[in-house]
Amino acid sequence: MVKTKNDPVRWLKENLFSTPWNTVLSIVVVIVVGLFFKNLLEWSFTKARWAVIPANFRLLMVGPYPLEQLWRIWASLIAISLAAGFSWGTSTRERPLARAPFVLLGAIALLALVWQFGNPSGTLVPVACIGLVAGVFIGRAIKTENRVHYYLWTVLFFVCVFLIGFDFGRGGVPSSLWGGLLLTVLLSVVSIVASFPLGVLLAIGRRSKLPVVSGFCIVFIEVVRGVPLIAVLFMAQLFVPFFFPPDFPQLDKVARAIIGMTLFSAAYMAENVRGGLQNVPSGQDEAARAIGLSATQTLFLIVLPQGLRAVIPTIVGQFISLFKDTSLVEIIGLTDLVGIGEAVRNNPDWLGVTREIPITLGVIYFIFTYSMSLAAKNLEQRLKTSN
């Protein structure tokens, strides 16, 4: 019998049963893991009451967000789909079918999931999907420069935040009614977007030759890094009002939480970015200065782009952990995805339903964080090929 590299028997022999010790280890692991999955499958097909998820789907997605205002979310989602399609269509102009299967799969999964999203407006799911596809075609058809996309996403970011809460005359949606996945995504996106530039500034400030600037940055970074996020969140609730005059309209809880998380994340970001900046050889700085670039131009055109590239994986790792850490806001009375999950679990209608919710939440979190790390991998690959 000719043994090829792909021969499963040989593979097993080489990898799992190469020594007596390995054999014992393999058998034990197979038994333990097998038992776990057997029980899990048995439970999920016989005892589990998965009906709890569709029944509470809208809650999990948007929390107590009022039904008659859901159009705001839909409008944002459709706009995001359109823009995502547009950017995707542009970036894949040269290889139209690259990653098409992924997107198809994602679209189907999205469709299946979101179908349940509150019945009156569930019909808008296909609209969002059509938006995505339309965006792809527009992106293919129109030749655009990169910065068009930067502007588009910046504008879109503010439009969506505005759409979600702003009063158009028929009553806005106060932040106390934001919840579920909506709140989780909102908290993390705003904190990530705000903490990135702040962290870069802190990193630059820490390297400053002016003792006042570098001293302030060092103290800020070290103090914030020395305090747990929960404490920062509590402190943000209690101390943010100190920054405003007493008769000033107070910031709501969500804004305070965002401030706390932004400052927290910025301190870590600063240290990551500093590591990247230190990786850039001093010859780069000298060469830039020698052709006459100013100190500021050297920093922003030469040193920062190289320094940031070096730390993309660390930065994305930090964004991922920030995304997961938003679940701590439950402690200050906000009902994010985890908070809603707890509320559903405590609902007397669903007494005894325990495992279904955390499993679902885990899957949702995983979809988001894994997309983030895929995006980062993609970005790294793109920068590597252009380097």
Add this chain to the structure above:
Amino acid sequence: MSQPRKDLSNAPKIIVVEHLNKFYGMFQALKDVSLSVQQGEVVVVIGPSGSGKSTFIRCLNRLEEHQSGRIMIDNTELTNDVRNIDAIRRDVGMVFQSFNLFPHLSVLENITIGQIRVKKIVKSEAEKMAMELLERVGIPEQAKKFPGQLSGGQQQRVAIARALAMKPKIMLFDEPTSALDPEMIAEVLEVMKELAKSGMTMVCVTHEMGFAREVADRIMFFDHGQIIEQATPEDFYNNPKSERAKLFLSQILGH
């Protein structure tokens, strides 16, 4: 090997250095260095490692700060005044031992960034000039590539083009061939020779004797932060006056 020398008798002095002193903490890297370079002159600086020759040429565009003495570049004095420093850096191009190309920018962008950002030249014009410079250094076909995809010799030629793109009056070379594989040294030296013959004022730290003999108007021998000897290449290589120069030459020629 003797060549007809350029007539520099009427050329203005473009670099004037008077009583230059440079310290690193307690260590004195440059001791009372004085010299002048005329427009169009090619000066080759040699000396043992640690003799201060690199420090010296890095002082000429203020990559190193001097503590006392005067440096005048084209009648502008190098002081702490940032405007003077910026003005001088626009007029002085520099080529480094380790190339120091910007790895995140394409070859073309490496050459145009100075023109676009410092001289505010429109992109299309800057690119046209960059392509001419790439023709001049012999690698126009590499314009779209990134520095990491080029050989050392090609990278150094791009670095020369990058410096030339600012239309400098003076070019400084800090051991431009020391980091190159032997077979790539010639291609860089060819570009430098062509540049020297075109009338560029050059100050080169290099041990390439063939280059020095062919195009240098003057050799400056540095040791322990001082200029020990200045002479024409013929005089210096055939008939060094100081003991230290003799010793140094015997070491670099001895094998």
